[in-house]
Amino acid sequence: MTHVFDEATAVTALDTDAHTVRATTHPAYNNMVGPFGGITAATIVSALQKHPDALGDPLALTVNYVAPIAEGHWDLTLVPVRTNRTNQHWTFTIDQQEHTVATGTAVFGIRRDTWTDTEPAAPQAPDAETVEAVDFPDFIAWARNYEKRFIVGGMNDGALDDSTTTMWIRDLPERPLDFASLTSITDTFFPRVFLRKGAYAPAGTISLTTYFHASADELAAQGSRPVLATAKAARFAGGHFDQYGQIWGDDDVLLATTHQLVYFKDAPA
Template identity: 75%
Template sequence: MTHVFDEAITVEKLDAEHGYAVRATTHPAYNNMVGPFGGITAATVVAAIGDHPDVLGEPLALTINYVAPIAEGQWDLTLTAVRTNRTNQHWTFTIDQNEQTVATGTSVFGVRRDTWADTEARVPEAPAPVDVPAVDFPDFIAWAANYEKRFVAGGLEDGASDDSTSTLWLRDLPERDLDYPALTSMTDAFFPRAFLRQGTYLPAGTISLTTYFHATSEELAAQGSSPVLATARGARFGNGHFDQYGQIWGDGDVLLATTHQLVYFKDLKA
């Protein structure tokens, strides 16, 4: 049986006059408050580039800019390999729907080389996943039902907070082995930090999402379907926007990915 995540990122090749294009279809299981969950859109892009016949290596970076809401239904993704060097490859892409551009972005794929390595970031302290209760989000956030969420700190039920940090154990439901598209989606699985600061849901949406992939394919294979430890916090809130920075940690304190995004919000108290 095909996993619902794989159903959601499935694309079909299109005959395009210029470039390389595929067609995707939104999946109701990954709906958000408005349109599809941004993480599933980003995951579809990574999967499509990874399946391109001329792709080089593995994903290293992705930036996707959501310039307009994506409606339910089909959308088209056009990919262009701008330059291929010996160890890295640079891509641009656009997402179009109903003859309008709804997202743009860039991605870098490349060959990972054996070099000196170190991780300066430190994994958050957290009890074992089995010792942390799983929580649900409201039904109107459909995509969240596809993840097991065990909050160590910063759950919405905690109310308003002066600290926007959330740390949680996270994995796909049903369980699914981790790969680059799934990791991409998880980097957008943090609810907006303004929710935690104000202690309530409010209109908000990602404008730009950047993810850096540190994990090798071997590290992802070793992770399997075990929960990852995800943590995020904001830096500055105001003037209708805020940023949030996140990390995804795997078994053995391996930093799998980091992410930064710019988020629009509307203050209900204004």
């Protein structure tokens, strides 16, 4: 039986060289407006990995969400810009109904055996099994595909002076972690303005960047066990805020870091 995540990220080639592929939005990953941005980013990573010219594994991805994606088909055009000995650069666009709705870049590469160190430390957290799982409101469909166990910064904590969320998270039903699902998880943090204001408000990601630090072997070793995800903002101003996040695996292995620019409007009084 196909996992719902794999159904949602499936693509079909529209040309013989696979430079343009077609995806279809999936109702299980709907957001408040359009599809969940994480599933769109995951579809891009999955399509790039399946491209016959892809070199190695994902190293970096940036998606700029130009306009909301409507329900239905959308086309992804992949352009290999340059391939070097150990890294490869791509640009891409998503078009729907004759309009460009997203643009971005990706870097793939071959990981070499080098000196390794991780400077930040993983957040302190109790074992995932000891933390109660929490559901999001029913109108946020995509969240039902994740098991979420909040340690700090949950959805119902009221207005807070700090925007940090730390949570255990994994796919639901359970699914072994890979680059595509890791990509989606980097976008599972709800907007930081909700936490600061203690209320829902119109908000959406403008640009999402993910850096993949984990190797394919490290992701395979993680399996379907929960990962520890933490994120916070630095500044809210002029209708925008940033967000920086980290995704940690077993044994305090840093799997990915992520940055976002998010727009928001003040909640109605």
